[in-house]
Amino acid sequence: MRLATWNVNSVRARLDRVLAWVDRSDVDVVALQETKCKDEQFPTQAFEDLGYQVAHRGLSQWNGVALLSRVGLEDVATEFSPAVPHFGEPAAAEARAIGATCGGIRVWSLYVPNGRTLDDPHYLYKLRWLEVLRDAGREWLAADPELPVALVGDFNIAPTDDDVWDPAFFEGSTHVSGPEREAFAALVEAGFADVVRPFTPGPGVFTYWDYQQLRFAKRQGMRIDFVLGSPGLARRVSGATIDREERKGKGASDHAPVVVELDAP
């Protein structure tokens, strides 16, 4: 079984590319982030025509997450916890998570809030959001330590200095700060391992390259998209790739798809 995650940065703006990638990549489950549309605008039929069931969560032109599956799509949920924080006054829900059971795996497509800057209220919102995710994940595994869970998506955190093209460039920025890296480490400590890294060793291995300043051509990126697997999932991982080819050319997302190969349970 093959499981993928991909921040597409608008599913409608590059629908042809997304469909072509899904169709040629032999993926059973695909988690999308930043679909940038409401549910009624999501091109559900086009993915169904490729043989996938579809679950999407989108409330506005921002954020938006989806799951595509050709191995079943059950028990869809849009909040991983009743304690998920909302941003703003009044607090407004954002479409940053959707979960479902696909082929026996509990998969969550996640778009972690961008902290913007270290002194922005969005930064604390991001840290709180990650804390609630960690608590939820911990509870799931406490109830069933063998539950196969995949927390996948755009975490907007580069966990180590090897995960950015130049640590000095990011000094004082989000994505690399101590508290963000501690929040990521807390997810790992809760039982969710980065199952891609063993197959894609760095440094210099990235999943995102800014559109500006020819960052992709200069190989100046960040590794911020992950597949985090519970023990019951992680031990089944037999391979993983970052499809940087998909970042090339006109009309590419600024993120590359990440694909994990799983053995049968």
Add this chain to the structure above:
DNA sequence: ATGGTAGACACTCTA
């Protein structure tokens, strides 16, 4: 090449 990247939407926000 007087720009700077891109997407949503309607003017400025988000990343």
